[in-house]
Amino acid sequence: xxxxxxxxxxxxxxxxxxIAEQHEVTDVWCGLPGADGRQVLRMLxxxxxxxxxxxxxQAVLGSSDNARILILPVDAxxxxxxxxxxxxxxxxxxxxxxxxxxxxxxxxxxxxxxxLLMVALSTIVASIGLIENNIAVxxxxxxxxxxxxxxxxxxxxxxxxxxxxxxKSLKTNVAGIGLALSMAIVIGRLxxxxxxxxxxxxxxxxxxDSVTLALxxxxxxxxxxxxxxxxxxxxxxxxxxxxxxxxxxxxxLGGGQYELATGAGLLLAVNVVCVTLAAxxxxxxxxxxxxxxxxxxxxxxSFTTYILIWIILLAVLVAVIMLRGRLVAG
Numbered sequence: 001x002x003x004x005x006x007x008x009x010x011x012x013x014x015x016x017x018x019i020a021e022q023h024e025v026t027d028v029w030c031g032l033p034g035a036d037g038r039q040v041l042r043m044l045x046x047x048x049x050x051x052x053x054x055x056x057x058q059a060v061l062g063s064s065d066n067a068r069i070l071i072l073p074v075d076a077x078x079x080x081x082x083x084x085x086x087x088x089x090x091x092x093x094x095x096x097x098x099x100x101x102x103x104x105x106x107x108x109x110x111x112x113x114x115x116l117l118m119v120a121l122s123t124i125v126a127s128i129g130l131i132e133n134n135i136a137v138x139x140x141x142x143x144x145x146x147x148x149x150x151x152x153x154x155x156x157x158x159x160x161x162x163x164x165x166x167x168k169s170l171k172t173n174v175a176g177i178g179l180a181l182s183m184a185i186v187i188g189r190l191x192x193x194x195x196x197x198x199x200x201x202x203x204x205x206x207x208x209d210s211v212t213l214a215l216x217x218x219x220x221x222x223x224x225x226x227x228x229x230x231x232x233x234x235x236x237x238x239x240x241x242x243x244x245x246x247x248x249x250x251x252x253l254g255g256g257q258y259e260l261a262t263g264a265g266l267l268l269a270v271n272v273v274c275v276t277l278a279a280x281x282x283x284x285x286x287x288x289x290x291x292x293x294x295x296x297x298x299x300x301x302s303f304t305t306y307i308l309i310w311i312i313l314l315a316v317l318v319a320v321i322m323l324r325g326r327l328v329a330g
Contacts, residue, residue, distance in 0.1 A: 001046050001074045008067040010039040019056045023049045026081050047095040054097055055291050071100060095227050105156045108149020111172040116179060118146040123180045126247040127187045133197040142241035147176050152221060155279030158306040159288050161299030180246040188254020203248035204263035206270055206321055214271045218278030226286045242271050270317050277310040
């Protein structure tokens with residue numbers, strides 16, 4: 001449950017109260033009008049109706065310059081509200097609203113000094129773990145997972161047709177992967193690469209099982225975000241980490257191991273494409289879409305275009321993987 005707090009002109013009181021009654025919110029209370037003529041009204045809203053309530057509030061207050069809508073967390077409610085909704089209906093749509101998702105996911109697409117520093121540090125950690133064949137250190141780099149955010153953000157942006165966030169996500173993704181590769185190439189030139197490291201060689205091999213793993217992990221990442229089960233993201237980060245393949249690719253290029261670099265590059269490409277594609281489809285299945293009709297139309301065009309691009313990219317990667325497997329076997 002969440003508390004939705006509305007600060008708006010007192011003249012909107014009856015309309016807002018009608019929205020609360022229409023959507024059968026759990027509880028409503030309001031304060032007295034202030035000196036500026038605005039009034040605070042709070043609604044205690046359950047997860048299932050929160051998005052519908054927010055959409056209705058934005059439809060009424062969207063043109064008001066001095067209105068504010070805040071979503072406040074609720075740790076517990078006593079007495080506990082009755083659970084009238086059938087179990088079969090629960091979980092059929094996202095439990096986190098579009099606005100909450102945007103605020104959370106957009107942070108992962110910010111190209112700032114913190115993001116670049118996290119990429120640099122995780123690249124160093126991953127490279128040392130791979131060279132020393134230390135799985136604990138490699139997992140530490142996986143959990144940091146700075147490159148997962150821009151990919152999830154890209155999938156989310158195309159679901160909403162938000163071109164600004166799409167380009168922001170692409171820019172952050174390219175910058176992060178570029179920095180990781182550049183640092184790993186330097187490490188590969190300065191640090192002797194021993195090919196007896198199983199953790200290193202593991203990231204130079206890619207097969208159809210890697211495709212399946214990345215698709216499942218991308219879907220699980222979105223499911224954990226939309227249902228507010230953020231703790232499960234740690235497992236996703238480890239399952240489909242992007243930093244170790246990027247570090248392996250850079251070190252192999254720096255060390256002149258171009259054949260092994262090809263495998264690492266394929267694994268990195270598969271992970272990026274599959275995570276983004278699966279995330280797009282999961283956002284669609286979870287009912288994440290824009291509010292207005294015009295935004296929905298624009299988002300549909302954007303989603304169709306990008307989904308076709310990523311499906312074609314995945315088909316090309318699968319074909320390359322199968323061809324490479326035949327050449328190695330032959």
